[in-house]
Amino acid sequence: MAATATMANSGSARKRLLKEEDMTKVEFETSEEVDVTPTFDTMGLREDLLRGIYAYGFEKPSAIQQRAIKQIIKGRDVIAQSQSGTGKTATFSISVLQCLDIQVRETQALILAPTRELAVQIQKGLLALGDYMNVQCHACIGGTNVGEDIRKLDYGQHVVAGTPGRVFDMIRRRSLRTRAIKMLVLDEADEMLNKGFKEQIYDVYRYLPPATQVVLISATLPHEILEMTNKFMTDPIRILVKRDELTLEGIKQFFVAVEREEWKFDTLCDLYDTLTITQAVIFCNTKRKVDWLTEKMREANFTVSSMHGDMPQKERESIMKEFRSGASDGLAFSSLPQPGAHLHRRLGPGPGVPQVSLIINYDLPNNRELYIHRIGRSGRYGRKGVAINFVKNDDIRILRDMNSTTHADR
Numbered sequence: 001m002a003a004t005a006t007m008a009n010s011g012s013a014r015k016r017l018l019k020e021e022d023m024t025k026v027e028f029e030t031s032e033e034v035d036v037t038p039t040f041d042t043m044g045l046r047e048d049l050l051r052g053i054y055a056y057g058f059e060k061p062s063a064i065q066q067r068a069i070k071q072i073i074k075g076r077d078v079i080a081q082s083q084s085g086t087g088k089t090a091t092f093s094i095s096v097l098q099c100l101d102i103q104v105r106e107t108q109a110l111i112l113a114p115t116r117e118l119a120v121q122i123q124k125g126l127l128a129l130g131d132y133m134n135v136q137c138h139a140c141i142g143g144t145n146v147g148e149d150i151r152k153l154d155y156g157q158h159v160v161a162g163t164p165g166r167v168f169d170m171i172r173r174r175s176l177r178t179r180a181i182k183m184l185v186l187d188e189a190d191e192m193l194n195k196g197f198k199e200q201i202y203d204v205y206r207y208l209p210p211a212t213q214v215v216l217i218s219a220t221l222p223h224e225i226l227e228m229t230n231k232f233m234t235d236p237i238r239i240l241v242k243r244d245e246l247t248l249e250g251i252k253q254f255f256v257a258v259e260r261e262e263w264k265f266d267t268l269c270d271l272y273d274t275l276t277i278t279q280a281v282i283f284c285n286t287k288r289k290v291d292w293l294t295e296k297m298r299e300a301n302f303t304v305s306s307m308h309g310d311m312p313q314k315e316r317e318s319i320m321k322e323f324r325s326g327a328s329d330g331l332a333f334s335s336l337p338q339p340g341a342h343l344h345r346r347l348g349p350g351p352g353v354p355q356v357s358l359i360i361n362y363d364l365p366n367n368r369e370l371y372i373h374r375i376g377r378s379g380r381y382g383r384k385g386v387a388i389n390f391v392k393n394d395d396i397r398i399l400r401d402m403n404s405t406t407h408a409d410r
Contacts, residue, residue, distance in 0.1 A: 031238045036066045043069055048132040049097050056128055060250070062087030064241045065094070073098045077236040078215045079229050086241050088217050089125055092185045095215070096159055097130045099183060105136070105156035106180035110208075112164050112201060114191035116141040122161040122187065135159065140176065142166045150175045164192065164200035171207050178207050184232075189218040189225055198224065205232060251375055253387045255399065264362060264390050265293070269300055271388065272330075277358060279323070282332045283374050285363040290332045293362060297330065304330035332362075361389040364398050 037043050040053055040061055061069070064086050072078050072095035082088040096109040113119040116139075123139040130137070138152045140162030149166070153175045160167065160176060170176035184205065186192065192201060214232045218225055229236060258264050271277065284290045287308050294306040305319045305328040323331050365371045375387035391399055 029238065030067070030240045034067050034071060034237060034239055037061070037070050038066060044073070045094070045098055046133075049094065049130065051132045052097075052129045053094065055131065058090070062090075064088055064239065065091045067239050067241070068092075069095050069098075071237045071239070072213075072215055075213055077213060077233040078239065079221075079233070079236045080215070080217050080239045080241070081221055082217060082219065082239075082241045089122060089187070090129070092187065092215055092217065093122065093126050093129055096183060096185065097126065097133060097135060100133070100135065100158050102133055102135065102158065104180060105158070107153075107157050107160050107176060107178070108180050109159045109183040109185065110167065110178075110181050110204070111159065111161040111185040111187060112167060112192065112197075112204065113161060113187045114163070114195050114197065116143060116163055118188065119161045119163055123159075126159055126161070137161065140166050140170055153177075164197040164204060168200050168204050171204065179209065181208055181212055183213045183215065184208060186214070186216045186218075186228075189216050189228070190220045190222060193222075193224050193228075198228075201228070251385045251387055253375065253389065255389045255391045258390050259393055261392060265296055267390060268293075268297075268360065268362065269302070271360070272302060277330070279326070279328075280330050280358040280360050282330055282360045282362050283365070284332060285365070289363065294332050297332075302330060303328045304332060306332040357385045359385065359387045361387065364389055364391060364395045 068091050120139045126137045136157045137159040138157040290306045297304040359375045
């Protein structure tokens with residue numbers, strides 16, 4: 001396959017000896033040779049992968065997908081600075097799947113992630129996108145049975161997604177064979193360094209073939225990240241997707257005038273009755289209001305769940321399982337720091353996760369960026385969605401700010 005051959009040749013000059021260079025004065029911007037490919041059909045992807053992409057519900061590639069996928073499948077080392085919610089996971093997942101030789105039952109791509117949850121999410125996304133390719137993908141994470149890991153790896157996995165510690169352990173045990181690996185993806189690299197995985201990442205890297213292509217995704221690019229890219233990469237392509245490049249294309253926005261706060265609840269109930277809502281995500285600005293609203297909705301015989309970022313992990317997982325199964329027709333969130341990332345992690349991507357096509361802002365967020373990150377969830381990766389915003393009289397200033405950058409119906 002042409003893409004595979006290109007990848008194998010791309011890093012042939014790379015030395016496994018780690019290079020040293022001063023990176024303190026590096027300024028990050030998108031490389032000049034990066035062009036935009038506006039559709040999945042024009043990316044040169046294999047037919048069975050395209051089928052999986054469209055079956056999953058993707059319609060149009062996001063900004064980072066339009067810029068990064070072709071560069072990765074060409075075999076270039078890539079540094080992408082991208083926030084959660086821009087479609088970064090699907091970017092490298094599609095690229096990895098395109099470059100696999102399915103006939104070779106060995107690990108060809110290795111994806112490292114900072115958390116077990118993210119590694120499993122990546123695995124599920126790969127299996128969903130590669131549904132028509134018969135791809136084998138294993139999540140290699142701590143806290144699970146080592147014997148099961150060994151059995152799965154012995155069976156043969158095209159892709160392994162995992163946390164650095166468990167992956168390195170499997171490499172040392174020679175259960176994860178690295179001889180056929182041609183791509184290493186470091187997802188949320190800044191988070192991995194924050195969690196103290198630096199040495200384990202370096203250890204894993206030393207076991208990889210000299211020509212391994214490296215793709216690094218990070219929301220921020222501190223000195224340690226730039227130092228790592230300098231040591232691991234050969235002439236990398238740089239792609240920067242800024243927060244304000246997140247698009248609301250494909251999302252129909254409505255503003256509903258509710259003169260007083262106490263009118264909002266009846267308006268919400270009317271919406272549920274009138275629109276026959278199956279599932280929606282409802283945002284409030286405080287945890288207290290989320291709890292109050294959840295209780296009121298339940299009293300009105302609506303099955304609504306609620307979730308906060310400071311809930312115990314097991315409780316959050318139980319709530320999400322309930323929501324995914326369709327047992328609840330609403331999920332109420334409070335606006336915690338980085339709410340977009342929080343919601344993205346909980347809702348997808350992954351098979352069995354319902355497509356949330358409706359976002360309701362019970363409380364209007366107090367700035368444009370937060371608004372984009374909230375409602376962008378309904379139109380992720382080119383899917384279509386609807387956002388309904390409750391607007392009180394004293395929200396007019398915020399509404400003007402929203403209208404300066406978005407288009408909405410009233």
